[in-house]
Amino acid sequence: MLQKLSSFPGVPGPVVIIVMDGYGLPKTDVGSAIAAARKPTLDKLFATCPNIRLKAHGTAVGMPSDDDMGNSEVGHNAIGAGQVYAQGAALVAGAIADGSIWQGQAWQEIVAGAKAGRGVLHFIGLFSDGNVHSHIDHLKAMVVQAKAEGVKTVRIHALLDGRDVPETSALEYVEPFEAFLAEISDPSFDARIASGGGRQVITMDRYEANWALVEAGWKTHVLGQGEQFASTAEAVKALRQRHPGTIDQDLPPFVIGANGQPVGTIEDGDAVVFYNFRGDRAIEITRAFEEADFDKFDRIRMPKVIYAGMLQYDGDLQLPKRFLVAPPAIKDTMGEWFAKSGVTQFACSETQKFGHVTYFWNGNRSGKFEGETYQEVPSDVVPFEQRPWMKSAEIADAMIAALKSGQYKTLRCNFANGDMVGHTGNFRAATLSVEAVDLALERILPVIDAMGGVALITADHGNADEMFELDKKTKQPQLNADGSFKAKTAHTLNPVPLILYDNVSGGKLGLKQTESAGLSNIAATVANLLGYEKHAKWDESLLQIR
Ligand SMILES: O=C(O)[C@@H](CO)OP(=O)(O)O
Numbered sequence: 157m158l159q160k161l162s163s164f165p166g167v168p169g170p171v172v173i174i175v176m177d178g179y180g181l182p183k184t185d186v187g188s189a190i191a192a193a194r195k196p197t198l199d200k201l202f203a204t205c206p207n208i209r210l211k212a213h214g215t216a217v218g219m220p221s222d223d224d225m226g227n228s229e230v231g232h233n234a235i236g237a238g239q240v241y242a243q244g245a246a247l248v249a250g251a252i253a254d255g256s257i258w259q260g261q262a263w264q265e266i267v268a269g270a271k272a273g274r275g276v277l278h279f280i281g282l283f284s285d286g287n288v289h290s291h292i293d294h295l296k297a298m299v300v301q302a303k304a305e306g307v308k309t310v311r312i313h314a315l316l317d318g319r320d321v322p323e324t325s326a327l328e329y330v331e332p333f334e335a336f337l338a339e340i341s342d343p344s345f346d347a348r349i350a351s352g353g354g355r356q357v358i359t360m361d362r363y364e365a366n367w368a369l370v371e372a373g374w375k376t377h378v379l380g381q382g383e384q385f386a387s388t389a390e391a392v393k394a395l396r397q398r399h400p401g402t403i404d405q406d407l408p409p410f411v412i413g414a415n416g417q418p419v420g421t422i423e424d425g426d427a428v429v430f431y432n433f434r435g436d437r438a439i440e441i442t443r444a445f446e447e448a449d450f451d452k453f454d455r456i457r458m459p460k461v462i463y464a465g466m467l468q469y470d471g472d473l474q475l476p477k478r479f480l481v482a483p484p485a486i487k488d489t490m491g492e493w494f495a496k497s498g499v500t501q502f503a504c505s506e507t508q509k510f511g512h513v514t515y516f517w518n519g520n521r522s523g524k525f526e527g528e529t530y531q532e533v534p535s536d537v538v539p540f541e542q543r544p545w546m547k548s549a550e551i552a553d554a555m556i557a558a559l560k561s562g563q564y565k566t567l568r569c570n571f572a573n574g575d576m577v578g579h580t581g582n583f584r585a586a587t588l589s590v591e592a593v594d595l596a597l598e599r600i601l602p603v604i605d606a607m608g609g610v611a612l613i614t615a616d617h618g619n620a621d622e623m624f625e626l627d628k629k630t631k632q633p634q635l636n637a638d639g640s641f642k643a644k645t646a647h648t649l650n651p652v653p654l655i656l657y658d659n660v661s662g663g664k665l666g667l668k669q670t671e672s673a674g675l676s677n678i679a680a681t682v683a684n685l686l687g688y689e690k691h692a693k694w695d696e697s698l699l700q701i702r
C-alpha cells in the first residue's frame with residue numbers, strides 16, 4: 157500500500173492523465189503543425205492553468221545520449237514507472253561494447269544452431285540508426301562477430317525506415333552497408349541483404365492492427381516471394397521511380413535474387429535474429445516464428461529455426477523465449493502500486509496506441525493489475541493523413557462514459573493524432589490532427605469538473621511540433637529539388653507540456669518547474685493528487701500544495 161499524505165487528502169474526484177502522443181513544445185513556430193492549428197481549448201489551458209515543461213528525450217528517458225529523440229516506448233515506460241531505466245537502445249549498445257552479448261547463451265545457441273544446419277544466419281529488423289526500434293551498428297557488430305565465430309552465410313532482411321530518420325534516406329544506409337557486406341565476404345563467408353521493404357508495409361505491425369503486414373513480411377523474408385532485384389540499392393531506386401512521392405516507410409516489399417532464385421529464403425535448420433530491441437512492432441512476427449498453433453495467417457511453410465529476439469519483448473508472455481540481451485527490469489510501476497492501494501484504473505486508446513497506455517505503461521507487461529479496466533477503440537486501417545482525426549472522438553466518448561460511471565479513481569488515455577499523422581510528413585493533416593485532439597479535450601474536461609476531478613495533460617515526446625527539416629543554422633525549412641519544404645517524419649528532441657487542469661482545489665494546487673523535470677516525475681505527481689505519498693523508487697512529485 158502507498159502511504160496516505162498527511163498534508164493533502166487528495167482531490168475529491170478522479171485523476172485523469174491525458175497523453176497527446178507526439179505533442180512537443182518547439183523552439184520556433186516555423187514548421188510547427190501545433191502552432192498552425194486552431195486549438196482554443198489548449199490555448200486557454202496554457203494561458204490559465206499551471207503548466208511546465210518536461211524532458212522527454214535522451215538520458216531523461218533512459219536513452220544512450222541526449223542526441224536521441226524520445227519515443228513512445230521509453231516515454232510511456234517513464235510515465236508509468238515513475239523511474240528512468242537504461243532502455244533497450246542503451247542496454248544493447250552496452251552489451252556489444254563490453255562483449256557480454258557474445259557470452260550469452262542465446263547468441264551462442266544462435267551461432268551453434270546456424271552451424272549445425274546449412275550454416276545460415278538471418279537478421280531481420282529496422283535498417284537505420286534511428287535508435288527507436290533498432291540501430292544498424294548493432295547489426296554490423298553481429299555480422300562481424302558471426303564471421304569471427306565461423307558462420308558461413310549471413311542473410312539480412314532489411315526494413316526500410318524513413319520514420320525515425322529522414323523520409324527518403326534509405327540509400328544512405330543501404331549503399332554503405334552493401335559495400336561493407338561485399339568487403340567482409342570472402343570464399344569462406346557470404347553476407348548479403350536478401351529481402352526488405354518499407355516498415356509500414358511489411359512485418360512491423362503492432363497491437364494486431366493489421367496482420368496482413370506481417371503476412372506480407374513472412375512471404376518476403378521467409379518464402380522469398382515477390383519481385384526480384386539484383387541488389388537492395390537497385391530495388392530502392394527502381395521502386396522509388398515506379399512510385400513517385402512514396403517515402404521509405406511505404407516502399408513495397410522486394411526480394412534479392414537472380415533468375416527467379418531468391419538468395420535468402422529461411423529454411424529448416426537456419427538461425428534467425430530479429431534485431432529490433434523495441435517490442436511493440438516485434439511481437440507479431442515473433443509469434444509467427446515461435447507459435448506452433450499460429451492462426452493469424454497461413455504461413456504456408458513453417459521453417460524449424462533457432463529464433464532469438466534482440467530483447468524479450470513481453471515479460472508476461474515470455475516472448476520470445478530466446479533473447480540476446482535482458483530487457484530493463486521495470487518494477488514498481490504506478491499501475492502496480494495503485495492496484496495494491498485499491499485505486500481503480502481505466503486505460504483507453506485506439507489500437508495504434510492501445511499497448512502504449514497498457515503494456516508500455518506497465519513496464520512492457522501484457523497482464524493487467526487488479527482493478528484495471530482497459531478499453532481499445534479499433535483504429536482505422538488507412539493512411540492516417542486521410543483520417544487525421546483518427547479515433548479522437550471515440551476515445552473522448554469512452555473516457556466520458558468511464559468518468560461518468562464513477563468507477564475509476566484514475567483514468568488515462570492516449571490520443572495518437574499528433575504522432576501518427578506527424579509521421580506522415582503531411583503538414584496540413586497534422587494541423588487538423590491537433591485540432592481534433594483539441595475538440596476531444598473540450599468535451600472531456602467539463603465532465604472531469606462535474607466529477608470533482610483533475611487532469612494532467614501531457615505528451616510522450618514531440619512530433620507534430622516539427623514537420624519540416626530545418627536548416628541547423630538559419631532555422632528555416634530545407635528545400636526539396638522542386639522548391640517545396642522537406643518534410644520531417646521523425647520525433648523531435650523538444651520538451652513536452654505538463655498542464656494541471658484543476659477546477660476543484662480553489663487554486664490550492666500548482667506545478668513546480670524544476671531543472672530536471674521529466675516524464676518520470678508524473679507518477680509521483682499523480683499519487684499526490686490522489687492523496688498518496690509517492691513510492692520510494694519514484695522520482696519526485698512536481699505537485700505544489702499551497
Ligand atoms: O511508429 C513507431 O513505431 C514509432 C516511431 O518509430 O513511434 P512511437 O514511438 O510514437 O510509437
Ligand SMILES: [Mn+2]
Pocket residue numbers: 177178227228229231575616617
Ligand atoms: Mn509516441
Ligand SMILES: [Mn+2]
Pocket residue numbers: 178228575576579619647
Ligand atoms: Mn511516433
